[in-house]
Amino acid sequence: MPYSFPLGPYHPALEEPFKVKVQCKGEVIESATVEVGFSYRGIELLAQKRNWVEVITLIERVCGICSNTHAMTFCLAAETIAGIELPKRAAHIRTIIAELERLHSHLLWAGVGAEDIGFHSLFMEVFTLRERVMDTLEAISGNRVNYGMNCIGGVLRDIPDPAAHLPALDALAKGLGEVVIPTFTQNPTALARTRGVGRLSREQAVEWAVVGPVARASGLDIDVRKDQPYLSYADLGFESVVRPEGDVQARVVVRALEMMESVRLIREALLSLPPGPLRATQGLPEIPAGEATIRTEAPRGEAFYYVASEGGASPARVKIRTPSFVNIPAIEPMVMGQPLADLSIIQASVDPCISCTDR
């Protein structure tokens, strides 16, 4: 007897509201429809009603997890329009913050994922590690989220003593290498709940145009940091992590190995922090008329910004396409033919960010 089952909008597994309506036959999901829009805030409109300084604070609040990505991508777009060249030191600091943010986002995801498969002790281990990242971010920026590091033309805060943050990185690499990665890849409980679950084939990944770790777990080697290097990624070198399997396990492994790469990037950026100014411009920004499109690799994948200026006191148009906006629809093909009990971990494996999606 087929039945339909609504999961959400008030979600048992995630903190944010979104709804997956599934049609099931017995235990097996036959089709799914994703509904979003429950936390819509109209940020694209509000951005047109704020001056070029205020709008960065606003855009930083598109997302509570990858807040820095949004502010940074917006600043990159404004800098492109104005033809401002980012100082080397500022580019390095932005890279460090972006990679720390990726670490904290992936660790948050790993914790939530562990929780979703009922693995609470792993959740605890992961969140203990995440706290080291949060402490580092707080020590650099003065805040645990919404770091307020970016301004048009550079960064607002310096990293005066880069070596001070290296012990945290060592602890992180140790914890990841000895606990988190082995548990996710070898523990029978974790494997039973993730291997072969929620497959998205390479063809489907292309068809649904997914980005970020979801695409890389389906064998698509796309990463903005490698394909169109920005900030200091060209100087630091970058290896993308790709897995061909396309299941939840592959998404876990891609994120886990990416964290190791992030730790390496942060360490190298800290050790090679070039001297120089933090900002290319002084005072309040003046953005001439123009338009620019910028993409960056957010923790969840490619973030896309279109920013237009008419030379006025505020942006003329800010279009935000977050990675979740293209990854969330791909939950529909992933859950097809899967048991209802796996719905929770499958949709969590996309790392959906609803605030990003709705804006």
Add this chain to the structure above:
Amino acid sequence: MAMLKTILGNLLRPSRTRAPADMPVVPPTYRGALTHDAGRCTACGTCAFVCAPKAIHFTQDPGISVSWHFFIGQCSFCGLCEQNCPTRAIHLRADVPGSTNSAGGDGLRLESVIHLQPCTRCGAAHVPLPAATMDALWAAGADEAERGYCPDCRRWAASARLRTAFTPDGAVAEGGRHDR
């Protein structure tokens, strides 16, 4: 094996739950309670301009004072006011602000009154320069009278000095009042 290792590790180390006295170290960069120094503020309006949630605004008692207002319920602790303040009158201290920061309106409100002074030349009410700035500017025993000038009169006095330097015969007419 991994489990045994974990159990042994857990037996050998103290509880990971922090005791109340064992507070995490607050970094000196922490963006906490906001303070405003009326003695340094020039009421230029930059902090209100860069404040996205409009937690800062000014009111004035014309000719007497300007008041700087801050409401914690709207503050996002981005620190842009501190970063952009040209006279460093605003600081986000590393201690934690009061916990009542409801956006409903019952949170902490700060008011800081900046008293105006009449200009000793034209009489216009203006924000006096901070005492330290005045001492630095007029330390060399320059024209002491300028201490009480408003910004417009200071500009006039400076340009008058410049003109005198060009035309040393004292051709500057005393009349030159600036437009207000």
Add this chain to the structure above:
Amino acid sequence: MTADTMTADIMTANTAAGTAERACPRLTEALRAIPGVRSVDVRNGALWADAPLLDVEAMAAAMAALGIRLGTVTAIPHPDSAESTVIYHYIDEHRIINVKTCTRNGALASLAPRVRAASWAEREIRDLFAVEFPGHPNPVPLIRPEGIDTATLREAMCRPATVARKPSSPLASPPAPPPARS
């Protein structure tokens, strides 16, 4: 020419005519061949094709043949009419290709039947700016609650912003109420 140097070329190229050909000749040629494309140039590190009377489906077919994915679609409502500028942002992993067109009678053919990635983007634009995409297989609201009319943002976005350009001292002018925000 490797992909990296090509990207570097785009990054440094100015808007002078012909830079698009030099940066990526095959792509420029393919874009020029799409019916309705008037000009292709390189600006701010991306390829921009201007095509007010673009044949949207021909563009989708051409991009699919090149294996380039659709990133998203931006709509910019016109304040003086019911039309909107619509920009299709394609991404070939090394650069962004923007195709700028305009709605006709407030509508554009839907790409969603053939391009999955267009589905949500078109539904969002319909919700916010009342641009119709005839042919969309599932034209239900995406972020607009049921029962709320389309064009949620259209009017508000067209209204000129009252934003001060510079900080102003409260002493500079008689106290005025802060401008209402929409």
